Amino acid sequence: MKLGFAVKVLGDGGLPSHDARRWQSQPHLRVSIERLGAIVDYLERHDLRMYRMSSDVVPYGSHPDLPQFHGQVEECAEELATLGERTRAAGIRLSVHPGQYAVLNSEHAEVRRAAATELELEAALLDAMGLGPEAVVVLHVGALAGGKEAAVERFLRSFEALGERARARLVIENDDARYGLGEVLALAGKTGLRVVWDAHHHACYDPDKIPAEEALRLALETWRRRDGIPKIHYSSPKTAAEESKRKVGRRVERRLVLPPLKAHADLIDPISFESFLRGPAAAAPDFDVMLEAKAKDLALRRLRDQLAKRGFGWSDGMLTGPAAPG
DNA sequence: CGATGTCAAGGAATC
DNA sequence: GATTCCTTGACATCG
Numbered sequence: 001m002k003l004g005f006a007v008k009v010l011g012d013g014g015l016p017s018h019d020a021r022r023w024q025s026q027p028h029l030r031v032s033i034e035r036l037g038a039i040v041d042y043l044e045r046h047d048l049r050m051y052r053m054s055s056d057v058v059p060y061g062s063h064p065d066l067p068q069f070h071g072q073v074e075e076c077a078e079e080l081a082t083l084g085e086r087t088r089a090a091g092i093r094l095s096v097h098p099g100q101y102a103v104l105n106s107e108h109a110e111v112r113r114a115a116a117t118e119l120e121l122e123a124a125l126l127d128a129m130g131l132g133p134e135a136v137v138v139l140h141v142g143a144l145a146g147g148k149e150a151a152v153e154r155f156l157r158s159f160e161a162l163g164e165r166a167r168a169r170l171v172i173e174n175d176d177a178r179y180g181l182g183e184v185l186a187l188a189g190k191t192g193l194r195v196v197w198d199a200h201h202h203a204c205y206d207p208d209k210i211p212a213e214e215a216l217r218l219a220l221e222t223w224r225r226r227d228g229i230p231k232i233h234y235s236s237p238k239t240a241a242e243e244s245k246r247k248v249g250r251r252v253e254r255r256l257v258l259p260p261l262k263a264h265a266d267l268i269d270p271i272s273f274e275s276f277l278r279g280p281a282a283a284a285p286d287f288d289v290m291l292e293a294k295a296k297d298l299a300l301r302r303l304r305d306q307l308a309k310r311g312f313g314w315s316d317g318m319l320t321g322p323a324a325p326g
Numbered sequence: 327c328g329a330t331g332t333c334a335a336g337g338a339a340t341c
Numbered sequence: 342g343a344t345t346c347c348t349t350g351a352c353a354t355c356g
Contacts, residue, residue, distance in 0.1 A: 008350085020351060022333075063334055100348085101335035111336065118335095143337060178337095260347090 001319045002093055002229075002288040004050025005300045011046070015039055017054040027059035029072040033079045040083070043092055046301065049317025050093040050231075050288055055118075057096075058125060062117040073124045084129025091317060093231075093288060094131060096122045097138040105142040105155035112158050119162060123169040134228025136171045138196050141179040141187060152187065159191055173233065176201040176262040181215050182208030188222045195222040198233035199276065200292070204262050213280040220287055230285075235292035236272060238263035266294045270306035277312075 009015035015038055019031035036053065043051060060069035073080065087094055102115040122137045129135070144151050159167065171194040174181040181195075181202055188195045197219035199212065210218070216232065223230035238259040268291055281287075293299035304314055311322035 016351090022352065025352090060334075065334080099335075100337085103336060106336070108336085114335070145337070263348095 001286060002050040002317055003300055003304065003319055004048070004052065004093065004095075004231075004288065004290045005297045006052040006097070006290065006292060007054045008296050009039055009042055010295060011297050011301065012042060015042060018057045019059050020056065021059070023060050023063075023066055023069070029058045029061070029076045030079065032057040032059070033076060033083055036083060037086075040087060040090065040092065042297075044090055046297075047314070047317050048297065048300065049091050050290065052095045052097055052290060055096055055098050055122070058121060062114065062121045064114060064117075073121065073128050077128055080125070080128040081130055084131055087129070088131065093229075094126070094129070094135045095138060095231075095290070096126070096136075098122065102139065103142045104139065104158045105151050107143070107145045107154070112154070116158060116162055116166070119166040119170060123163075123166040126169055127165055132228055133168070133226065134231075135169070136194070136196075136231075137166070137169045138171055138173050140173055140175045141184060144178050148183075152183075155187065156190060159193075171196050173198050174201050174205070176204040178205075180206045180208060181210055181219065182206075185218055185222070193222070194227055194230070195219040196231060196233060196290075198235075200233070200235040200237065200264070201262075203237070212276075213283065216280050216284055220284055229288055231288040231290055233290050233292055234268070234273065234276070236265040236267065236269040237261060238265045264292055264294055267299045268293050268303045270303055270310070273303060274307065274310055 007017050009017070016035050017039070018035060019027040019029070021027040032054075036057070039051065043049065058072050060066045061072055063069060098115070098118050102118045103111055104115040104119070106112050106115070119137060119139070126135045126137070141155055142151065146154075159170070162170070172184050172187060173196040174184045175198075181197060184195055187193065195218075197215055199216075202210075202212070202215055206215075219232065220230045240258045291300050291303065295302070304319070307319065308314065313320035313323065
């Protein structure tokens with residue numbers, strides 16, 4: 001089991017994830033590739049083998065009003081192939097996850113088109129890197145506008161209109177409020193898409209009341225042998241440990257602020273994660289875990305240390321089972 | 327240098 | 342139809 005983290009590197013003083021300059025400064029994928037190279041150095045240095053790239057690695061790469069930015073993947077074909085080969089050789093699993101603005105089932109045709117363009121771009125990026133089928137583009141089903149039935153229908157139509165490469169890279173994830181795992185699995189059945197189960201979202205929203213062990217099993221079953229190792233998302237909910245202070249007259253009042261249930265904590269709760277490993281995960285076939293925590297790579301490294309104290313092992317970027325007691 | 331505003335982008339609740 | 346929140350990070354600008 002590989003454990004991964006998303007986008008930002010906080011360790012070793014912090015590393016930039018992409019060329020984030022604004023369009024006026026002519027940012028370029030070439031710069032992002034150099035930064036990715038430094039991140040791969042970091043991953044190797046710390047024996048980490050799973051990473052989600054920023055959805056902005058290709059600056060303005062699908063912006064409708066900035067066509068001069070559209071050829072970047074092709075322009076960088078050579079550099080991408082080199083970087084891809086390097087990550088492949090290192091056993092590093094890569095993925096991307098478009099932001100909240102990519103809505104494939106929007107009511108607005110313009111928005112659907114933009115989402116499709118974004119998916120094509122990200123698929124082209126992974127293809128140019130020569131990555132295997134386990135390098136996926138993770139997307140939520142999207143909006144509810146117009147009613148769920150119509151929204152699902154729009155998703156299906158948009159999906160079918162995608163190019164072959166985008167369809168091949170796409171996987172769908174259950175979200176925390178609109179499309180629960182049951183619905184996502186039904187869509188997977190109709191499209192052949194693989195499913196990434198997000199355990200935290202599942203705890204937030206699961207109208208079908210699917211027990212965790214079954215949810216995990218069903219999601220993993222959407223991955224066929226030729227798709228590579230399946231993966232899931234895991235995070236811990238933010239707790240109300242933080243207090244806010246506000247002035248009341250001359251006095252300062254301390255108030256407990258409850259975060260929304262869906263908010264991610266800074267770290268992964270090692271006790272819950274261990275329960276997950278020993279419970280639902282124990283009976284499942286091999287899979288990888290993308291950790292979503294605000295402390296990013298530091299959360300992963302902390303969790304790894306904590307699991308080590310609980311008897312789990314780590315070798316070649318993989319979490320291994322607990323040593324036999326005694 | 328530190329503080330503040332802004333960014334390509336949507337959805338949904340609210341009025 | 343317009344406004345605001347959601348929620349994120351870092352560039353860009355200003356004092």
